[in-house]
Amino acid sequence: MARTAPRARTVAVASAAATLTLAGCSVANPITTAVPYAPSDGVRVEVTDGVVVENLMILAEGEGEEGLVIGSVVNRSREDVEVTLSLGEGGGEVPVEVAAGESVSLGEAGLSVASLEVPPGAVLPSSVSTDVGGAVEVPVPVLDGTVPPYDDVLDQG
Structure with a gap:
């Protein structure tokens, strides 16, 4: 039982790190589809x-x-x-x-x-x-x- 706790903790830490890393992408790169633009030739x-x-x-x-x-x-x-x-x-x-x-x-x-x-x-x-x-x-x-x-x-x- 002692072996599963460190593994679960490692997975949780890796998951949290991945979530923070991916969430940081939207901070550095604003969502461009939210910015109004001219989608045609005009x-x-x-x-x-x-x-x-x-x-x-x-x-x-x-x-x-x-x-x-x-x-x-x-x-x-x-x-x-x-x-x-x-x-x-x-x-x-x-x-x-x-x-x-x-x-x-x-x-x-x-x-x-x-x-x-x-x-x-x-x-x-x-x-x-x-x-x-x-x-x-x-x-x-x-x-x-x-x-x-x-x-x-x-x-x-």
Whole structure:
């Protein structure tokens, strides 16, 4: 009986050491899936606490052509908000009204840039703002319709 007690104690100590070692991994390496990110080709812009533009991008056939604005404005706050998109250097400001707890699809809203300053594959210097949160500068990617599902979207645009 004396032999099993040291063995059990050794197993318990080894088990505790393994548990502490493995638990330490999450301290040194934060869980990256808990960090918000843009899982698609567009960019994610956190405008204010609770107001986010998700998957913002522009689809166009070429430089100087009309560009279809894709993405969504999500309002997780308790107040209605007006988000203003300024796309490009000479682009006008486009206001987007979003009710509290709602979202607006920019593609379905039919937003577009009349004449793109950059070709597909480049980024368009832009900003996203609200009256309470200020402006956030963001490089918006410009894509063409060579990759599905953008080929279908661009045909519809």
